[in-house]
Amino acid sequence: MTLYILCFALFLTGLYGVLTKRNIIKIVIGLSVMEFSIFLFLALIGYTNNGDAPILVNGKEQLLFVDPLPQAMVLTAIVIGLATNAMLLAIAIRIYRKYGTFDVRKINQLKG
């Protein structure tokens, strides 16, 4: 049970990073930390006691496997997180060329 609470604490750490940091790159890193905590939580859900890795090997009889469905979900979610990070960083590079700064408080052309 403490493992799940620690995953949630990592999620809140990432959320703190997104909310209070002023540099754009640190906001992106905070978002990444939030993502990784959810992947860890998903992979921990599927654990059964005394389970083995879910692969069929010839000549070995095993009846109890770890749940493979959350592992497939985490693989897909990692690739989606990769696409999100790539988009964020490409936009961050272009913002630096146009505005000349990475500080969020100075990037406020649109007001109202």
Add this chain to the structure above:
Amino acid sequence: MESLIVLYIILPLGAAFLIPLIGRFVRFFAGMISALVFLGLTALSIVYISAYHSETIRYAVGGWQVTNGIPIAIYLVLDGFSGIILVMINLVAFFAVVYSFSYLQKYTAKNNFYALLCLMVAGMNGVVLTGDLFNLYVFMEIAAIASYALVAFGVEKEELEASFKYQVLGGMASLFILLGIALVYWTTSTLNMADASRILQTFAGYRIVIFIQLLFIAGFGMKSALVPFHAWLPDAHSSAPSPISSMLSGVLIKAIGIYVLIRLFFTVFSITYEIALTITVLGVLSMLIGGVLAIGQWDYKRLLAYSSISQVGYIFIGLGIGCW
């Protein structure tokens, strides 16, 4: 006739990846094929509404049948509500493509625009048609990432800033939704929507179900610009190119945000009095704050964006009252 339901996902996806290949050689290929695809899908949706208006079509992708009483396939489900939303998505996309023939003269990378628009419509069609929770998350992310790129299409200062704000808020919304889906899987150990609704009825008053419902309201409320989470819509709406503004405020926040909330709260969870009260209060706040903030605007597109926030509030009031 039933197996034509997969065309909603195959056709826009195939067009989106055919356009960079062939659009380099043939001149007007990109616009023509997108317009043809959306016109065909609109006609197919109108046929589905008029012919199948009283039964639901269930299509198992992969053909895997129910084994040991557990449904293991991914289902595509079409009923009356989905049919109406499909007509709306494809019709508005067709009109946006027709309008953008002359609007895109001032941009240089036209092929990328049409490819991203087809990807966004493929994602939205998938969200409306799916019957499986994780499939919903994947299609929602496809549509959302395509819309992040489309908002920043002409790379001026304001468009990049608006797209960055939209991306950070949209990314956090997706993470809340993924956490909600993980908790649903932990509680019910299934991802199929119909099966999860049957198992969740035995968990009626538990606190984890209330936590999951609040996470979904936060996540999908951010996607549909409800009032504490509305900060991205005025910037994104006013900086995007005009066909994308119409798709974003007119179709995307409704198909990804409001439709999924209605599906989840009326089909998967059985709705209780406290959640309905929360939704109604948030809807009333949206209606008032969207209307009041629209008075002091000098820019037409920002005015229309605040009006969109107010209209979303109306929809949430109707949703919340419908179960008292």
Add this chain to the structure above:
Amino acid sequence: MHGMTSIVKTVARIVVGVIFLYGVYIITHGHLTPGGGFAVGAVIAGAFILLVLAFGSDVLKLKVREAGSSTFESISILAFLLLAVGALFIGTHVFFQNYLPKGKVGELISAGVIPLYNIAVGVEVAAALVTIFLALVIYKEEVK
């Protein structure tokens, strides 16, 4: 962008082939051992990115548009869609069905269409990552 020292260049020349072969091995055994398309796409993209980093983009004379890897990506996704749509015409007429003959458990040529899907997804992820990397490197060059 300049290249690195000659020690790095020599080692990169030897190691790139081994990395690529390792990636191809995991793709083709994706239905027998852990692995599959997604993770291996990152490994194969790593082989290409290692070449660009070690030798520098001056030597490779990268063009302004990264046309080659983008074409690969589109072709592999269209191949994936064609394989899935082909299931509509063969066999029981259900989309995404597994219609090639399935052999015994544990052999290399078995499990129907799944190895072909693995190859298509691996090529697609590798091409996408190389396209992203080249877009960022070339953008840096053309602004200077």
